[in-house]
Every structure is written in structure tokens, then in C-alpha cells.
Amino acid sequence: MQQIPLGRTGLTVSDLCLGTMTWGTQTTEAEGHAQIDLALAHGINFWDTAEMYPVNPVRAETVGRTEEIIGNWIASRGGRDRIVLATKIAGGGRAAIRDGAPPSAATLRGAVEASLGRLKTDYIDLYQIHWPNRAHYHFREIWQYDPRRNDRARIEAEMLDILQAADVLVREGKIRHLGLSNETVWGAASWLRLADRHGLPRMATVQNEYSLLCRQFDSDWAEFSVMEDMPLLAFSPLAAGLLTGKYQGDVTPPGSRRSLNPDLGGRIAPRCFPAVAAYLAVARRFDLDPVALALAFCRSRPFATIPILGATTLEQLAHALAAAPLRLAPEVLAAIDAAHRAHPQPY
Numbered sequence: 154m155q156q157i158p159l160g161r162t163g164l165t166v167s168d169l170c171l172g173t174m175t176w177g178t179q180t181t182e183a184e185g186h187a188q189i190d191l192a193l194a195h196g197i198n199f200w201d202t203a204e205m206y207p208v209n210p211v212r213a214e215t216v217g218r219t220e221e222i223i224g225n226w227i228a229s230r231g232g233r234d235r236i237v238l239a240t241k242i243a244g245g246g247r248a249a250i251r252d253g254a255p256p257s258a259a260t261l262r263g264a265v266e267a268s269l270g271r272l273k274t275d276y277i278d279l280y281q282i283h284w285p286n287r288a289h290y291h292f293r294e295i296w297q298y299d300p301r302r303n304d305r306a307r308i309e310a311e312m313l314d315i316l317q318a319a320d321v322l323v324r325e326g327k328i329r330h331l332g333l334s335n336e337t338v339w340g341a342a343s344w345l346r347l348a349d350r351h352g353l354p355r356m357a358t359v360q361n362e363y364s365l366l367c368r369q370f371d372s373d374w375a376e377f378s379v380m381e382d383m384p385l386l387a388f389s390p391l392a393a394g395l396l397t398g399k400y401q402g403d404v405t406p407p408g409s410r411r412s413l414n415p416d417l418g419g420r421i422a423p424r425c426f427p428a429v430a431a432y433l434a435v436a437r438r439f440d441l442d443p444v445a446l447a448l449a450f451c452r453s454r455p456f457a458t459i460p461i462l463g464a465t466t467l468e469q470l471a472h473a474l475a476a477a478p479l480r481l482a483p484e485v486l487a488a489i490d491a492a493h494r495a496h497p498q499p500y
Contacts, residue, residue: 154196154477160384161455162330162357164278165198165483167479168235170386172463173200176220177207179465185222186229187467195474201386201461203241203283203358204248204268204312209413213249217271217351224273237278240335240385241360244284255286258314267337267381279416280319280331281360282413286311290369291335291362293419312344319323323354332386334360338373345381356383358428363387363458365396365432365450366425366499367384375456384457391473396409396447397431401426410465420500428496435488450489453481 154167171192176185189200198439205211206219220240227233242264245255254260268277284291287308290298322328331354333341344356363370363385370378370385378385391397394410395417403426405411415421436443451460462477464470480491 156196156198157457159199159279159330160357160382161355162279164237164330166459167197168459168475169197169448170199170201170239170459170461171197172388172461173202173219173223174208174463175410175465176204176222177215178208178209179408179410182225184467185219186226188464188470189223189226191467191470191474195247195477197462197474198235199237199239199459201388201401202272203243203281204264204271205241205243205247205283209410211247211249216249217267220268224271230271233274238274239279239281239332240272241281241283242268244282244335245286248470255311256282256315257311258318261315261318262322263343267328268400269327276326276329278329279332279358280322280328280330281334281358282315282336284335285337285340287340289335289337289340295369309343309347313347313351313353316344316348316351320353328354328359330354332356332358332360333388336361338377340457341377341381341383358384358386360386360388360461362389363451364390364392365493366392366420366428366445368493368498369465370456375454378456381455384459387451387460388456388463390451390460390462391444391447391461393420395420395425395429396432396443398429398443401429401433408465422500424496424499428492428499431492431496432489435485435492439482439485441479441485442472442476444473445479446481446485446489448473448477448482449479450478450486453486 156165157168159166202219242256243250276338288302333356348355437448451458
């Protein structure tokens with residue numbers, strides 16, 4: 154697996170990241186540990202998790218279980234220095250986590266120290282804010298997005314408070330770097346401006362959804378990512394499994410993510426299946442595996458992109474890892490461009 158710099162952090166990571174959000178519900182601890190072993194054997198040293206995981210659904214009784222599974226692996230296998238570990242503090246509004254309290258100077262330390270305990274480690278390499286404390290356009294909210302609901306003074310004051318609290322944790326060695334998730338260009342620019350103005354830690358990365366079916370990152374975000382050297386950690390690069398083709402015909406395979414989340418977080422929409430069909434046709438035309446096509450597309454972008462590979466089963470992960478080395482030829486990229494123009498923003 155290729156190793157690349159993680160923006161300006163000084164860290165070197167694999168150009169694929171291991172996702173973990175099903176561990177503790179759909180994926181058992183033993184299966185999660187087997188996935189870690191397989192990923193490491195393929196050179197993947199970058200793992201992503203979150204305090205709210207596992208999902209499908211998020212429940213009070215399982216919050217933090219995924220971090221515990223990772224922590225148990227670290228405790229039993231050792232080698233913390235072999236991995237770059239990312240986790241997240243949940244945004245506000247989920248009753249199962251701190252009764253819905255958002256990230257703040259008051260909640261940050263408790264969240265970090267709880268994650269450290271579950272992960273059985275002394276430090277977190279990349280600590281991310283899972284979603285903003287304001288209206289945003291992620292998770293299919295773009296169809297009703299209204300930024301007039303946001304209070305700039307309140308937002309910037311909260312950002313500054315969080316950066317100041319995080320600075321203390323960085324100086325204590327509990328966090329090495331900060332990152333964003335489900336953020337906007339204005340939001341990221343504001344975080345950087347406040348950090349520069351007050352001499353506080355800089356947000357190093359952004360984790361947003363990105364795939365052949367979800368390309369909101371391609372314009373202003375792309376420019377910002379390049380100019381500010383802020384890599385994209387692309388979650389759902391297979392569009393929650395849609396790009397594998399397993400849901401074509403509007404079917405729901407037993408045990409699949411759709412069996413627990415029927416609309417796949419709003420991705421099942423009238424124009425979704427025709428768009429998937431177009432990309433499956435590109436894969437057939439060039440004799441490519443659809444999973445390989447989707448992952449290679451993410452890594453072909455003109456901005457630094459690290460796809461996050463999440464798999465429910467070891468077999469799914471092995472399939473994705475076998476597909477991972479593919480690099481796309483110009484004629485394949487041209488066919489993808491044609492399909493995108495014909496099927497923009499399908500959900």
C-alpha cells in the first residue's frame with residue numbers, strides 16, 4: 154500500500170483508511186480484529202473510528218463499543234506505534250451521547266479522555282469534530298439547506314472555545330492533530346483563520362462523504378483542499394454499497410446495511426439506480442471490478458483523497474483490498490466524466 158503525507162501533520166499514512174463503524178453491531182469483535190490484521194498485512198496503518206460507533210443504529214448501550222474493540226486489539230497485540238488512529242467527538246443532537254450536548258470547551262476533555270480509555274492508548278493521532286454545531290448541507294440536508302439560520306458570532310465564539318480547549322489537550326500530549334468532518338468551506342476557513350489569529354492548533358484534514366454518486370467536494374472544496382493542504386478523508390466511497398451493484402433492482406440482500414437502514418441514509422432515491430447502472434456499465438466496458446473502479450476514482454482526484462474502506466465482513470474487506478491497487482486510464486476517466494454529466498447528484 155502506498156504511504157503518503159497526511160497534509161501538514163508530519164504523519165505518513167496509507168492511501169487507504171480502515172473504517173470501523175459496524176464493529177460491535179453487524180461486525181463482531183473477533184471479525185473486527187481479523188479485519189485489522191488483514192488491513193495491516195496489506196500495509197494499511199490508518200484507522201478511523203468515532204465515539205458514537207457502531208451505527209445502524211446508534212444506541213446508548215452500544216456507544217463507544219467500536220473504540221473498545223480497537224482498544225482490545227491494541228492491548229492484546231501491542232504495536233501502537235504501527236498505526237495512525239483517528240476518532241471523533243459527536244456533534245450535538247444525539248440523545249444517546251451526552252444527552253445531545255454538542256462539542257464545546259466544556260465537553261471536549263471528557264470526550265477525549267473517554268475515547269482514550271476505550272482505545273487503551275495515551276494519545277489520539279487525529280481528533281475530529283464529527284459534524285458542525287450549525288445548519289449544514291451534509292447527510293442529504295442540501296435539499297433544504299438554509300444558512301440564514303446560522304449565527305456567525307455564536308459559531309465563531311464556539312469554534313474559538315473548542316480550539317483553546319483542544320490546545321490544552323495537544324500540549325498535554327493527548328491529541329496530536331485536529332480534523333473536521335461533515336464541514337463546509339466557510340466553516341473550514343473559519344477554523345483556520347481563528348487558529349492562525351490566536352496561535353492555536355490548525356485543522357489538518359476534513360472527512361466528508363465522497364464517491365462517484367456524491368461529488369459535492371469537486372468545486373470550492375477542491376480548491377480549498379489544495380490551497381490549504383487539507384486532505385479529504387472520503388467516507389462512503391462505495392456509496393454505502395450502492396456502487397457494488399448489490400442493491401440494483403431495488404433489492405435488499407439479507408444482512409446488508411439496507412436491511413437495517415432501508416433508504417441507506419437518504420441515498421435510495423429515484424435517480425440513484427440509473428446512476429449506479431451507468432457506472433456499472435463503465436466497469437463492464439473496461440473489464441473492471443466495480444469496487445476497484447469506485448476506489449480508484451476517489452484516488453484519481455486533483456486533490457489529496459484517502460478513501461475510508463468500511464466492511465461488514467472480512468470477505469468484503471479482502472475483496473476491496475484486492476481491488477485497491479488499480480489506477481484508472483484516461484479513457485476510463487473520460488467515461489466516468491460522461492456518466493457523471495448524465496447523472497449528476499442522484500441523491
